[in-house]
Amino acid sequence: MEILLIRHGRMAGDPYAEPEPPGDGCLNEEGVLQARALGEKLRGEKIDLAWTSTYGRAVLTAHLALEGRGIPTARFPFLREWCPNPELQRVNSTQWEVINEAARNHHAEQTWKTELGEGCLELLARVGPPFLKELEKIGVHARHGGYVLDECAQDLTLAVFAHGGSLGSLLGFLLAIPPFPVGRFNFELTGVATIRMHRQRDVWYPQLVIAAP
Numbered sequence: 361m362e363i364l365l366i367r368h369g370r371m372a373g374d375p376y377a378e379p380e381p382p383g384d385g386c387l388n389e390e391g392v393l394q395a396r397a398l399g400e401k402l403r404g405e406k407i408d409l410a411w412t413s414t415y416g417r418a419v420l421t422a423h424l425a426l427e428g429r430g431i432p433t434a435r436f437p438f439l440r441e442w443c444p445n446p447e448l449q450r451v452n453s454t455q456w457e458v459i460n461e462a463a464r465n466h467h468a469e470q471t472w473k474t475e476l477g478e479g480c481l482e483l484l485a486r487v488g489p490p491f492l493k494e495l496e497k498i499g500v501h502a503r504h505g506g507y508v509l510d511e512c513a514q515d516l517t518l519a520v521f522a523h524g525g526s527l528g529s530l531l532g533f534l535l536a537i538p539p540f541p542v543g544r545f546n547f548e549l550t551g552v553a554t555i556r557m558h559r560q561r562d563v564w565y566p567q568l569v570i571a572a573p
Contacts, residue, residue: 361500361509361564363534363555364407364519365527366425367547369394371417375441378414381433382423386416391549395424398550405517407431411494412521413439421550422521431519438490439530441523445477471541480529480541487526488533505536506565507557527553534566 369391377386387395402425410426410433412418422433448456463474473479478486492502498518499510520527528545531553537544547553554571557564 361513361515361557362517362569363566364402364405364517365531365547365553365555366398366421366519366521367524367527367549367551368413368415368417368421368521369398369424369550373416375415375417377416379416379419381419381435383416383420386420387424391417391421392424394550395421398552399425399427401552402426402519407519408516409433409498410519410521411436411439413437413441413523413526415440415523418521418523422519425521425550426519436490436494438487439520439522439526442483442525443478445475448475448477468540468542480539480543483525483529484533484539487529491530491533504563506560506563508562509557509564531555531568535568 369387371386371391372388373385379386398421407426407429408431410422410431412422412433412435414435414437418439419435426433448459451459459475463471463476466474472481495502498516499513501508520530522530524547525543527547528543531545532539534555545553554569555566556569558567
């Protein structure tokens with residue numbers, strides 16, 4: 361089994377928009393070109409199903425990249441990007457900058473939780489366990505420090521379209537890397553990280569595949 365973690369193209373408009381598919385208007389001109397180029401890159405890849413965040417920029421990226429392939433696609437709110445504190449919508453730009461500056465001046469170990477909103481542990485708890493529940497539904501069961509795969513899941517390829525923060529959190533979670541306030545992974549726009557399951561007796565363990573250029 362393989363899991364492809366894919367960041368969206370360059371967005372346009374409201375970053376929190378959650379339109380119905382295909383999410384027209386949620387990528388700018390550059391983002392549309394990025395998504396189409398991603399589609400060409402993925403054309404030779406076997407993809408059996410796709411999951412996306414509910415945010416339009418991820419939905420439209422998936423639509424353009426997989427267009428015409430008939431791949432079943434589902435949207436999940438738990439894949440949405442880091443959630444800022446809604447109270448900050450009420451502060452003026454000066455107050456917002458003061459709060460941001462205070463966060464930037466802390467050492468990483470002091471930023472497990474700040475006024476800015478969702479902390480890294482909250483993000484991990486929001487993304488990781490629900491992802492495992494959805495994997496269960498397709499025959500992938502977290503067991504013994506790895507995964508037990510039903511026969512029907514052993515040859516599956518799942519593409520996940522989401523955001524830099526949520527994908528970074530998910531990648532660390534799947535690889536069992538301890539959480540830290542500063543992200544361990546940086547997904548470029550339409551960047552793809554491939555996780556391949558390696559079998560050791562009856563348990564499959566995830567490995568990050570670093571492709572040749």
